Amino acid sequence: MNITLKPEIEQFIQAQIATGRYANAEDVISKALKLLAEWDKDYQEWEEETSKKIAVGLAQIERGEVLDSDLVMARLEEKIRKAREHQG
Secondary structure, three states: OOOOOOHHHHHHHHHHHHOOOOOOHHHHHHHHHHHHHHHHHHHHHHHHHHHHHHHHHHHHHHOOOOOOHHHHHHHHHHHHHHHHHHHO
């Protein structure tokens, strides 16, 4: 497979090789692809967890298990006020 890289990508690869951590361009690209695969896997896991949390939240809403936003904000403001009192 032949790939044409933009000059800035080539410069980046050369800079990585110059650090001594990589022997050649293939090592740099292999590491980059490994990190991309890990990132994709982590993202997919995050996406699945988030979808599950959303489903749980929607089910709670349907059951009426919700808090009034004014009440939530008042509780948060009280926590912030108390935290500030303890700090100084």
